[in-house]
Amino acid sequence: MHEVDVPPAATKSAGSLRRVVSAHTEEFLLAGVIVALIAVGGFLSPVFLSQYNITSVARQVSFDVMPALGQLLAVLAAGIDLSIGAVIRLAQMVSILLVERVPLPVAFLLVMACGAAVGLVNGLLVVKGRLEPFIVTLGTWTILDGLSLLVTGGRGIAANVPDAFAYLGRGTVVGIPVPTLIAALVVIIMSVVIHRSSFGRQLFSVGSNDLAAHYAGIKVARVRVTVFMLASSLAALTGFIMAARTGAFQPTTISSGGAGTELATIAAVVVGGARLSGGRGTVIGALLGATLTGVLFSILVLAGIDPYVQSLILGLIILGALLLSASRRSKS
Amino acid sequence: MMSTAIELQALTKRFGITKALSDVSFSIRQGSVHALVGENGAGKSSLIKILSGVHQPDGGAVRLFGQDFAPKDSAAAQLSGVSTMFQESQQVSNLSVAENIYLGMEPRIGPFLDWSRLMKQAGDLLGRLGIEIEPGRPMATLSPSEAKLIEMGRAVSRNAKVLIMDEPTANLNQAEQQILFRVLKQLNEKEGVTVIYISHHMQEVFDLCDHVTVLRDGQHVATLDVADTETDGLVRLMIGRQMEAYFPTIAAPAQGEPRLVVSDLAHPARGLDGASFEVARGEIFGIYGLADSGRTALTNALFGIQTGFAGAVRLDGAPFAPTSPTAAIEAGVILVPEDRKLQGLMLDLDLLHNFSVGNLGRFVSNGLFEKKTALEAANTHIQRLRVKPNNAYALVKGLSGGNQQKVAIGKWLNRDFRLAIFQEPTRGIDVSAKMEVYEVIKSLSEAGVAILVLSSEVLELMGLCHRVGVLSGGRMTATIERADFSEHAIVSAALPRRRA
Numbered sequence: 001m002h003e004v005d006v007p008p009a010a011t012k013s014a015g016s017l018r019r020v021v022s023a024h025t026e027e028f029l030l031a032g033v034i035v036a037l038i039a040v041g042g043f044l045s046p047v048f049l050s051q052y053n054i055t056s057v058a059r060q061v062s063f064d065v066m067p068a069l070g071q072l073l074a075v076l077a078a079g080i081d082l083s084i085g086a087v088i089r090l091a092q093m094v095s096i097l098l099v100e101r102v103p104l105p106v107a108f109l110l111v112m113a114c115g116a117a118v119g120l121v122n123g124l125l126v127v128k129g130r131l132e133p134f135i136v137t138l139g140t141w142t143i144l145d146g147l148s149l150l151v152t153g154g155r156g157i158a159a160n161v162p163d164a165f166a167y168l169g170r171g172t173v174v175g176i177p178v179p180t181l182i183a184a185l186v187v188i189i190m191s192v193v194i195h196r197s198s199f200g201r202q203l204f205s206v207g208s209n210d211l212a213a214h215y216a217g218i219k220v221a222r223v224r225v226t227v228f229m230l231a232s233s234l235a236a237l238t239g240f241i242m243a244a245r246t247g248a249f250q251p252t253t254i255s256s257g258g259a260g261t262e263l264a265t266i267a268a269v270v271v272g273g274a275r276l277s278g279g280r281g282t283v284i285g286a287l288l289g290a291t292l293t294g295v296l297f298s299i300l301v302l303a304g305i306d307p308y309v310q311s312l313i314l315g316l317i318i319l320g321a322l323l324l325s326a327s328r329r330s331k332s
Numbered sequence: 333m334m335s336t337a338i339e340l341q342a343l344t345k346r347f348g349i350t351k352a353l354s355d356v357s358f359s360i361r362q363g364s365v366h367a368l369v370g371e372n373g374a375g376k377s378s379l380i381k382i383l384s385g386v387h388q389p390d391g392g393a394v395r396l397f398g399q400d401f402a403p404k405d406s407a408a409a410q411l412s413g414v415s416t417m418f419q420e421s422q423q424v425s426n427l428s429v430a431e432n433i434y435l436g437m438e439p440r441i442g443p444f445l446d447w448s449r450l451m452k453q454a455g456d457l458l459g460r461l462g463i464e465i466e467p468g469r470p471m472a473t474l475s476p477s478e479a480k481l482i483e484m485g486r487a488v489s490r491n492a493k494v495l496i497m498d499e500p501t502a503n504l505n506q507a508e509q510q511i512l513f514r515v516l517k518q519l520n521e522k523e524g525v526t527v528i529y530i531s532h533h534m535q536e537v538f539d540l541c542d543h544v545t546v547l548r549d550g551q552h553v554a555t556l557d558v559a560d561t562e563t564d565g566l567v568r569l570m571i572g573r574q575m576e577a578y579f580p581t582i583a584a585p586a587q588g589e590p591r592l593v594v595s596d597l598a599h600p601a602r603g604l605d606g607a608s609f610e611v612a613r614g615e616i617f618g619i620y621g622l623a624d625s626g627r628t629a630l631t632n633a634l635f636g637i638q639t640g641f642a643g644a645v646r647l648d649g650a651p652f653a654p655t656s657p658t659a660a661i662e663a664g665v666i667l668v669p670e671d672r673k674l675q676g677l678m679l680d681l682d683l684l685h686n687f688s689v690g691n692l693g694r695f696v697s698n699g700l701f702e703k704k705t706a707l708e709a710a711n712t713h714i715q716r717l718r719v720k721p722n723n724a725y726a727l728v729k730g731l732s733g734g735n736q737q738k739v740a741i742g743k744w745l746n747r748d749f750r751l752a753i754f755q756e757p758t759r760g761i762d763v764s765a766k767m768e769v770y771e772v773i774k775s776l777s778e779a780g781v782a783i784l785v786l787s788s789e790v791l792e793l794m795g796l797c798h799r800v801g802v803l804s805g806g807r808m809t810a811t812i813e814r815a816d817f818s819e820h821a822i823v824s825a826a827l828p829r830r831r832a
Contacts, residue, residue: 198696205689208678215635215675216689216743217661279680 026273030288034295041299048302055177059245061294062183064264066238068272068290069190069283070231071265076194077227078207078278079126079133084235085261086144087118091239092249093148096159099243104164108240115236116229118144123225133228141262149251158248169245179241186234191283193230203227207278263314267293270321293317337362337397337494337526338383344391345378351550352378355392358545358555360494362397365520365527367537367558370547370570371734371762376530379547380496383528384416385409397493415487416496421479423471430454430467433486457485461518477508484515488523495519496528499760501536505622505788506823513540532760534563535791548572571764579795580767580774582814585615589649591782592751594634596643598806602629605806606643611751611782616773618793619786620822621803627786630803631753634784635667636660648750666690666744668737670755670786676740679729683719683739684710686728690743713742718768734765741772752776753784758792770796790819802826 021028041048067084074081091111098107118140125136171178194200205213206223214220243249266276272289274281293314300310339359345352353375360366370376381387383394385403394401396412403409406416423432430450431438439446439453454467463481465474474482480500487495497516501509519525529541537544538558546553546569553569590610598606603626611617621627632638634645636654645652647663654660657667669675678686688695688706695706710724717738720731728739737757744752754773758766773796777783787793793800794817802810802825810825 192700196700198692198699198701201685201688201692201701204681204685205678208680209674211675212677213689215637215657215667215669217658218689218692219656219658279678 024282024284027282027284027288030272030285030292034288034292037292037295037299041295041302044299045302048299051175053298053302055172055175057295057298058180059177060298061291062177062179063238063242064268064290064294065183065287066186067235067261068265068268068286069186070234072190072269072272072274072281072283072286073194073203073227073234074133074231075266075269075274075276076203076207076278076281077224078210079224079227080137080266080276081122081228081231082134082137082262083118083122083140083144084231084265086141086148087115087232087235088239088242088261089148089249089251090118090144091115091236092243092246093152093157093251095240095243096157096247096249097151099161099165100159104162107165111240112233112236115232115234115239117232118236119229119232120225122232123228126228127221127224148249152249152251154251156248156250156252161244161247165244166247167244169241169243169247179245182237182241186237187283187287194283199223199226204279207280209279260311260314263311263318264290264293267314267318267321270318270325273325275325276322335362335397336360336395337364338401338528339395340379340392341395342392343379343382343389343394345375345382345387345550346390347378353382353389353550356547356550356552357392358552360526360528361543362526363520363524364543365516365529365541367541367544368528368530368547369532369534369537369544369566370553371764374547374570374762375550376547377498378550380416380498380528380530383409383414383494383496385414410490410492413491413493414496415490415492415494417480417483417487417498417500419498421476421483423479423482425470425472427471428467429458429465429469429471429474429482432471432482433457433467433489435486437489453489454485457489460522461485461488461515463515475508477504477512480504480512481515484512484519488519488525492525494526494528496530498530499532500529501531501533506790506826507622516540532762533789534566537566538563546570567763580770582616582774582796582798583778585612585777585798588613591615591648592634592784593646594630594643595645597630597633597645598642599629599633599638599640600806602626602632602638603806604629604633604641607803607806607808608643609801609808609811611784613780613782614777615799616777616783616785616797618797618800619784619803620788620790620793620800620826621786622826625803625826626806627803629806631667631755631786634660634751634753635665661747661749664748664750665753666747666749666751667753668741668744668755668757670759672733672736672740677728677736680727682725682727683714684724686739687713687724687743687746691746694746709746713745716745717742717772732762732765734761734768737761737765737769741769749781751782751784753786755786756788757785758787758789790822793822794819 047053067088070084071081091114094111094114095107098110122136122140125131126133168178173181194203202218202223205216205218206220210220268290269281269286270276271292272281272285274285297310300313336359340357343356344354356379368376368379378387382389385406385408396414401412403412424435433454434450439449451467458465458467461484463485465478465481500512504512516527520527531537541558543555544558544561544566545555546566548570591613592611595608596606598604603624605626607626607630619627633641636656636659639655652663654663673679678689684707687710695702707724714722714724719735719738728736731739757769757773773783785793785797798814800812800817800822801808802822804826812821
């Protein structure tokens with residue numbers, strides 16, 4: 001007996017309001033947790049709520065949100081992109097290498113082209129090579145990090161960044177960091193792409209049932225390749241702005257904390273309610289998920305907790321969120 | 333002699349606010365084959381889940397051979413002699429047939445499996461039931477129909493006194509069904525197993541069963557002697573209303589140029605060996621064939637799922653060789669696939685999405701999806717097809733099979749098309765949904781669409797189609813006009829024949 005007759009809602013507006021609330025319970029919950037975390041942070045240390053700290057957390061969270069949206073795209077299409085962190089690092093390196101040699105717009109376009117090219121390769125390997133996204137992007141992750149190490153010889157590189165470039169990473173507009181403004185713009189654009197566009201409908205179709213999508217006339221391969229290209233491009237954009245902020249690239253991040261980026265993006269989308277098997281997830285969820293993990297880590301740092309504990313906590317968050325979504329699924 | 337195997341006393345089961353069964357009382361005679369019929373949602377599956385120990389009733393009682401019977405799980409039900417064959421087979425595919433039959437009760441020598449005795453026991457059992465399957469074969473190599481037979485053998489090995497069969501023929505072709513019926517008779521007559529038989533097919537009820545119980549909306553409507561009833565009466569009891577006829581009245585198709593002309597379509601590796609036929613505008617052309625007749629390859633060729641076929645297809649006079657489903661759809665061909673869950677629906681998404689996905693282009697302006705327009709269209713389809721629930725935001729996975737099939741069809745109603753291919757359009761759906769599907773097919777035909785119906789239900793093809801073509805060995809071995817329809821003519825033309 002799986003049939004339950006749902007009577008038509010008594011009034012349209014009441015029905016749609018109830019629908020909005022019930023469809024977004026998780027988002028409201030997440031927002032509540034974030035507010036609570038901020039309160040805890042403020043309680044732990046008055047510095048946490050200082051303007052300086054808020055600005056720096058906002059900037060940091062922006063660097064988490066953009067790649068998380070890329071991961072969201074991959075996950076919605078029933079895939080995963082493990083190469084996102086490596087693309088960020090590659091883009092940082094390329095930005096530092098180019099920024100003194102070519103005009104800024106050219107550097108930007110080249111960096112974005114690098115990202116798109118990686119996504120194209122990922123997508124074609126998945127679609128034409130019929131390989132699992134997990135395996136393909138694990139491969140590109142390793143290759144790209146190898147490439148970054150090879151080019152830099154494992155040594156840090158730095159550039160004398162032009163002011164315009166530095167502004168992208170360090171500047172503020174009425175107190176709001178420029179990276180945060182860029183991330184906000186990306187969030188808006190991605191909301192439209194994912195939730196309002198025809199492409200978004202195709203994306204959800206492919207992620208929910210790719211065979212049925214194929215039989216409905218959706219060009220599944222094209223959707224998949226586009227997804228990987230968009231995900232890598234968002235990672236490249238993130239790397240470009242990160243380079244603008246630091247003016248340097250430290251390949252040691254590859255062997256130490258750098259690998260956390262992939263997991264951080266997965267944690268963000270999973271905490272945000274996306275389902276790893278595809279077809280379910282929201283931009284607002286990923287945004288809140290990335291914000292939550294970002295705020296949590298800044299509190300951990302502030303509380304003087306061992307940085308190595310952070311990756312432990314990240315893993316626990318991912319598992320916890322997966323368990324939560326599994327129990328929710330079995331309930332429904 | 334006429335003792336009672338199972339007696340239900342005021343059985344009641346609730347799921348949340350839904351009453352799946354209310355005060356259901358009837359009894360099943362020992363040694364009978366007792367049919368259980370009713371629309372989807374009538375309470376059949378709740379009833380068998382209680383009898384098989386999966387669910388426990390909220391009220392009432394069951395007596396099994398005069399004893400109280402309240403199994404707490406399916407193992408307990410089996411121990412008491414009640415085995416159940418669910419629609420999805422529940423077997424370990426990497427073990428052998430014999431191991432599957434005796435799973436958990438294999439003969440042993442000390443801690444080790446007594447392989448030779450296991451094989452002998454299984455061989456004897458299968459032989460006794462007339463099942464011609466080697467006990468040593470890996471389960472994974474069995475066809476779905478063979479797997480069903482093994483489940484029947486397994487029930488006997490467990491000394492089942494009652495066997496519940498939930499739509500055992502749902503995915504079998506006619507020949508496979510005949511084998512299953514033979515084993516069922518053996519089981520019932522020689523082994524004395526009482527059978528509870530759930531089916532959507534009236535013909536099976538009349539061919540196999542001696543008693544029939546009709547459920548409707550969770551209530552017991554009637555328990556009858558099959559000898560005292562006939563199809564129309566039974567169907568009327570199931571749907572609870574008078575019914576003129578089961579199938580819509582099919583008008584003669586408009587004469588004129590054929591819409592679809594298939595000439596010598598061939599791809600030997602895929603089992604097509606030069607099939608030729610024509611379908612006129614507004615004609616409903618049935619195609620009957622066994623599993624290896626080439627019927628799947630035919631659909632794949634016409635819908636662009638596979639390419640590389642020899643021969644020619646013309647659609648409204650123009651050459652037609654789609655290289656993808658997208659190309660086929662753009663040329664005006666649509667497919668309602670046989671496995672709606674796998675090929676036709678996005679189960680985790682809502683009705684709105686599923687309806688709109690058949691023609692996203694219609695709901696897009698400036699690259700943006702116009703949800704309002706799509707919602708209006710979805711609501712129109714929900715009304716027209718009487719989809720339950722009447723809610724465009726309901727997820728498709730929560731719908732009954734019949735309602736899911738309406739969605740799988742409805743997604744195409746957002747576009748114009750010239751040729752519609754229906755694969756098993758009413759598989760596993762209830763009577764009233766079937767009739768609604770037939771009505772949709774009829775109205776498409778009246779609008780001039782050429783329609784191909786591929787079905788393994790002969791009666792359905794005879795009721796619905798203007799003509800039926802029979803595929804066998806990759807060729808069209810017979811094309812039968814409506815006036816000449818007979819079950820015998822269709823089925824005999826489908827049997828594989830020796831090639832000269």
